[in-house]
Structure formats: structure tokens, C-alpha cells
Amino acid sequence: MKSNIDNYCAQVCGGDQRGTGPACPRGIDVHTQLPADTVATPLTGEQDGVIARAIELGKRQIQQEIAAGRIPPTVTDFAKLHDFVDANEFGGLCEDDGEWSRLFPRTNDQETEVFCEAANRVQDALDQWLGNGTERNALLIGNLVENALNAACLAIQDGLKLNYGDVAGVFFSGAQKEAFREMFTRYVLCEIAMMSDPEDG
Template identity: 75%
Template sequence: MATQLTGEQDGAIARAIELGKRQIQQEIADDRIPPTVTDFAKLHDFVDANEFDWPCEDDGEWNRLFPRTSAAEEDDFCEAANRIQEALGQWLTASVERNALLVEKLVEDALNAACLSVRDGLKVSAGDAVGVFFSGSQKEAFQTMFARYVLCEISWMAEDEGDCPAGA
């Protein structure tokens, strides 16, 4: 039977899950975790996932909500940590959202590289036209197309590793 936690503890767990998601996204965008990782345990091959800011902080909310001065309190802390890891594991498995920051960065880099290539090839010194052309729906269309391409490449990477989730 799962440990019964307070509403305040459940809220801290929910915030830790969201923080963990953002940290994983950043680690993927910073090229410390491959975009194909879909298993929480595999994170440890690349980073120390236990060092993410949740629940290992020295001061603050976690120590207040999950003191570890007795066996029962230690059980509550472990229950909270397990819930966080399980939620992050499910999110990694079922969500391409883990790659959102990476996709955003790669799409922006692609747009900048393409525009620079055109400007250099035409020997254009001012960037006024590119700023006007790639605004609104033109920029959105480029971003959508390249985001789909990036996700396709990630899917193929996962297939090559034998880790491709069904339907990716």
C-alpha cells in the first residue's frame, strides 16, 4: 500500500516532476543526454539523475515537508522520490516533449544558417528582408516543417538503437 502523503507534499511532488521535466529537456538540448533516451534508468548512463534539484536539496521545502528523522519519515521521503521517478519515467517513455528545447534550438539554428547562406551567397550586408520575410506565418511554416524533420531524424536514431517507441 502506498504511503499517504499530505496535499502539501503532493504539491511539492508535482512541482518536482515539472522541474525534473525541464531539467531533462535542458540536458537533452545541451547534448548531455541523447534525444532517444526513453527510460529514466538510462539517464544515469549520461548524467547523475539523482543530482537534479529535486528532492536532494539541502534546505527548504523538501527538508520541511519530508524530514528524515524516523523510519516512517524516511518511508515518506522514499515514496515521494519514487513517485517523481515513476512520473518522469512515464513522461520520457510517452512524450516527445522531452525534446522540445532541442527541437526549438535546432530549428532556430537551421533558419539562421539558411538565411546566412542566402545573404552570403548574394553578398547582402543588411538583414532587413530576412526579418520581414521570416515573420508571422512564413516563420511558423518553416518552424513547423523543420520541427517535423528534426523529430523524424530523432525517430530514425531511436530505430537504429533499437529503442524506437511504437508509433514514433
């Protein structure tokens, strides 16, 4: 249903708090005189490209932090990342030079507003992506499964008093190795699912 209100400025403060940015201190867009969140900031194709690349970079960075043990594999909320690392740096948002500083300068309130909206898009996308346990833990799972395979082969080789691993290298290749990976990936995901979030006590 369309609202009959077409000028919030007159009703909220009489239009005397415009300020210098795209929105007044009360959150009203100074151009449309409607709530600012109803007006999307238009971005260029180049800016959209930077955002897309930042999202992919942020995913890889989070995977690396999880694999390194700095972020628990159970975290599914972007806001909770701040408990373990400076999550604002994911995606390269805080770099002093590069694409973000060139395409999203912050020399005035309006430019800062555009930067914040772009950064929010990146972080919102990462927040949604964190809900996929297989993807966020992909690097951790890969490392764990590889270590498990090596440990299993070593145990057998030690038990047989072998000083070579050539047969294992041949045996666990192609379909055999993929079957092992699939089975142990499911096992790792099962263990992660049974873990409690650190904040849950």
C-alpha cells in the same frame, strides 16, 4: 478476487521481525499486517504540491540536459538517464534545504519511507513523460530549428552579397516562421526516430 489471508505476519515469520519502520524487513506493513505495497502512504496537500512542482522542474532539467548534449535525445527510460547524469537530482530531490528537506525530513525509518515514496512518484511520472519525444526534446528541437533558419537565411544573404538581414526578419515572422518551425520540427523528430539508442550499439 479478495484474498482470504488477513495476517501475513503469522505466516511469514510469526511477527518477530517488525523492526522500527512502517514495513518489516520482509515487506509487510506492521500496522495492517499485509504486504506494504498495498497500503499507500497518505500525503498532505502541501506535500502533493511539492511533488507536482518537482515533476515539472524535472522535465525542464531533462530538456536542458538533452539540449546541452549530455543526454541523448533517444532516451525514453528514466533508469537509462543514470548512464549519463545523476538522475536522482532531477526535481530537486537531493537539495539540502528547501521544500523537500522541510516537508520530507528523513530523521527516522518512517520519514525515510515517506520520502522514498514521494521521490518514486516524481521519477515514475518523469519515466512516463520521457516516452513523448516531442516534449522531452522540445528545447533541443527549438534550438536546432532556430539555428537551421538562421543558417538558411545567412546562406542566401551571403550568396546575394548582402550585409543586412532586415528582410529575413520581416519575412520569417508570424505564419511564415511558424510554418518553417512546424516543417523542420517534423524533420528533426524524423532524424531522432532513425537514431539508434547508444545502448543498442
